Amino acid sequence: MKILYVGPLMMINKLVPMSKRIFPNLEFDYITYERYTDAPDLLEHYDKKVDAVLFSGKSPYKICENQMNQSILMDYVPRHETTLYRVLLEITYLLKRDICRLSVDTYDKKMMQKLYKEIHVELREDSVFFAEQRYMDPNYKDYVVAFHRKNYYEHHVCCCITGLEEAYREMKSEGIPVVLAVPSEDVVVQSVRNLQIRYIAKKNSENQIVVVAIKLNVPSEYSLMKEDEYSYLSQRIKIMDRLYHFNHRIDGVLVEQSKSECMIFTTKKIIETETNQYKDFYLLDVLREVSAVPVYIGIGYGKTANESKYNAYESMKKMERSRQNSVYIVFENGEVMGPLETGRGAKKQDSFDEKFYRAATETGLSVNTIYKIFGGIVKEEKADFTSRELAAICGVSVRTMDRIILKLCDAGYCEVISEKLMHKSGRPSRILRLHPLQIYNG
Numbered sequence: 537m538k539i540l541y542v543g544p545l546m547m548i549n550k551l552v553p554m555s556k557r558i559f560p561n562l563e564f565d566y567i568t569y570e571r572y573t574d575a576p577d578l579l580e581h582y583d584k585k586v587d588a589v590l591f592s593g594k595s596p597y598k599i600c601e602n603q604m605n606q607s608i609l610m611d612y613v614p615r616h617e618t619t620l621y622r623v624l625l626e627i628t629y630l631l632k633r634d635i636c637r638l639s640v641d642t643y644d645k646k647m648m649q650k651l652y653k654e655i656h657v658e659l660r661e662d663s664v665f666f667a668e669q670r671y672m673d674p675n676y677k678d679y680v681v682a683f684h685r686k687n688y689y690e691h692h693v694c695c696c697i698t699g700l701e702e703a704y705r706e707m708k709s710e711g712i713p714v715v716l717a718v719p720s721e722d723v724v725v726q727s728v729r730n731l732q733i734r735y736i737a738k739k740n741s742e743n744q745i746v747v748v749a750i751k752l753n754v755p756s757e758y759s760l761m762k763e764d765e766y767s768y769l770s771q772r773i774k775i776m777d778r779l780y781h782f783n784h785r786i787d788g789v790l791v792e793q794s795k796s797e798c799m800i801f802t803t804k805k806i807i808e809t810e811t812n813q814y815k816d817f818y819l820l821d822v823l824r825e826v827s828a829v830p831v832y833i834g835i836g837y838g839k840t841a842n843e844s845k846y847n848a849y850e851s852m853k854k855m856e857r858s859r860q861n862s863v864y865i866v867f868e869n870g871e872v873m874g875p876l877e878t879g880r881g882a883k884k885q886d887s888f889d890e891k892f893y894r895a896a897t898e899t900g901l902s903v904n905t906i907y908k909i910f911g912g913i914v915k916e917e918k919a920d921f922t923s924r925e926l927a928a929i930c931g932v933s934v935r936t937m938d939r940i941i942l943k944l945c946d947a948g949y950c951e952v953i954s955e956k957l958m959h960k961s962g963r964p965s966r967i968l969r970l971h972p973l974q975i976y977n978g
Contacts, residue, residue, distance in 0.1 A: 537735055538563035539728065540582070542575055542600075543592025544701035550718055551592060551613070558725055562732075571702055572596040573674050576603045588731045592719075593642075593699055598671040609734055615642050615699055616723045620651055623697055623715050631713055633695040636660060639687035641667035641680045642699030642717055665693065677702045688712050732789045733801045733841055744868070745841050746807050748788075748800040749848035750779060751832045751856075775831060778822050786810050799845065804837065814876050817863050832856050835865040843868060899947040901940060905930065909940070913970055920953065922965045941968060 541551055545568045555564050565586060567578050575596035579589065588609035591597040597612035620643060627633045636657065640648065645666050652659040667683045670676045680703045684696040696714040698704050704716040719727075733745070752772060772795070779798065783790040788802035811817050823831050832855040836847025847866035854864040854874065862875030895906045912929035913921070921929075927937035944950035954967045 537588070537732060538565065538586045539731060540564075540584075540586040540589045541566040541592065542569070542579065542589060542596055544568060544570070544572075546701050546704075546716070547592040547718065551724060554721060554724055555728060558721075559728060562728070569596070571677065572700070573599060576600050587735055590727060590731060592701075595671050595676060595700065602672065609731060611727060611731055611734075613719045613724055613727045615717055616719065617647065617651055618720045618722060619717050620647070620697075622720060623717050624651075624655075626715050627695050627697075631695060631715070633713060635695075637663045637692070637694045639665045639667075639684045639693040639696040641683065641697070641703070642669070643697065644669070663692070676700075681706050684712065684714070685710070729789055729791060744804040744837050744839070745844050746802050746804050747836045747838075747841070747844040747848040748802065748807070749834045749836065749845070749852045750798050750800070751852055752796045752830075775823060778819075782819050782822070799848065801841065801844075807835070814863070814865070814873070817876055820863065833863050835863060837865070837867045839868055895947070895949060899943045899949065901943055905940065909944075910970070920967055920969050922967060924965065926968070944970070 539555070539562060541548055541555075541564060543551065543566075548566045548568050552564055552566050555562070565584060567575075567582060569575055569578055572593070572595045575591070576599060579600060586608070588611070589600075591600070591610070591612040594612050594614070597610065600610065624635050627635055627638075636659075643666070648664065648666075649659050665683075665687050667680055670679060673679065677700055680698060680700055684698065684703070684707055687693045688696060694713065696707060696712060697717060698707070698714060699717045701716060704714055707714040752775060776798075779800070780790060783800050786800070786802050786806050788800040788806070790798060790800050792798045808814065817833075820831075820833065832852050834848045834850070834852025834855050836844045836849070836851055838844035838847055847868065851864040851866040851872070851874070854866075854872065855862065864872060864874035865876070866872055895910075896902060899906065908930045909926065912926075923937045923941055924934050926941070927934045930937065930940075932940075941950055945952070950968055950970050952966045953969045955965065
């Protein structure tokens with residue numbers, strides 16, 4: 537996919553390198569202008585093929601939207617609250633100005649009131665002034681500069697905020713204190729991803745967009761894994777690594793909704809080809825190999841991205857209720873397919889805690905002892921230990937650990953692989969190898 541950025545030079549110098557770094561698999565080109573009203577003419581004479589156009593702000597987007605053919609995907613980088621937070625910090629700590637006396641364009645009063653309320657600062661209407669948002673006015677830049685100039689020279693304000701780089705340069709040359717609202721990295725990332733999703737939906741002849749929803753079942757309040765956040769985070773990293781690999785294979789767009797949920801946007805043609813018409817949804821098997829945390833997967837079809845997302849959530853709910861190692865699909869007409877088994881069949885997977893209870897039963901040790909040992913070796917990222925090292929991990933004496941090791945060996949969770957002289961004198965220490973896969977992979 538190739539995206540064309542359209543904006544003033546200062547903004548382009550920030551957006552393009554950032555986008556190339558974050559999205560190395562996408563192509564980016566750019567057009568710069570002195571005045572945003574020139575954007576339609578510049579685009580009309582741009583003859584290189586691109587898949588989408590991303591404007592640096594709303595003003596050039598609105599003009600091009602009104603004047604140009606809409607056959608190509610177009611969007612703009614919005615002025616988000618996070619950008620405004622950065623601007624206010626710059627005014628306070630770099631310019632040493634009062635954020636209660638401002639002249640503002642691009643942002644509306646409602647957003648500013650909400651933000652000021654969150655930071656417990658009073659927004660007085662007689663000391664913060666808002667320019668009208670006349671995006672379709674060809675003289676909008678001149679109006680903005682005149683608005684800020686009047687407020688500053690009449691001593692109503694001590695600083696200005698603008699989203700127009702042309703206005704910023706002009707006010708800066710006059711010595712007017714002004715800050716340019718440059719979008720944050722998170723805002724740029726979301727803008728590019730939104731274009732990717734729309735592009736995927738438009739590109740394929742099978743014009744249905746399909747959403748694969750994935751949810752990690754967060755350990756319950758009484759789970760052993762819940763008590764050790766490292767184990768849960770370790771599992772999440774492994775799961776996300778496999779999901780990103782799968783996402784790359786299907787040329788999808790992966791969006792993390794939260795720490796426990798994410799979505800992959802792809803198309804009907806790609807997902808059905810990759811899974812052999814859902815006869816082998818191998819992603820479940822891949823996740824089962826690395827995960828002690830139950831992972832629920834649902835697939836949704838729809839005419840729009842929102843409809844597909846809704847159906848994906850509906851299918852995931854069915855998966856949660858069934859608690860099977862399978863997949864459900866909800867189509868746009870409401871028809872449900874499933875449960876679909878993986879290539880290895882719907883073998884039941886013990887939960888993280890069930891595996892620990894099983895190991896405790898087989899060894900005659902307590903669950904907490906089992907957890908300390910195997911949780912500890914995961915943190916150490918190795919499998920071979922001396923009894924003294926294991927004793928330190930579990931906080932017990934070497935004598936006690938020797939008795940524990942004997943029970944682990946009898947149950948097949950541990951074996952002596954060699955002996956090593958740890959000191960110049962004395963008996964050699966046994967080198968023990970533990971088999972955590974019996975707990976973590978069943």
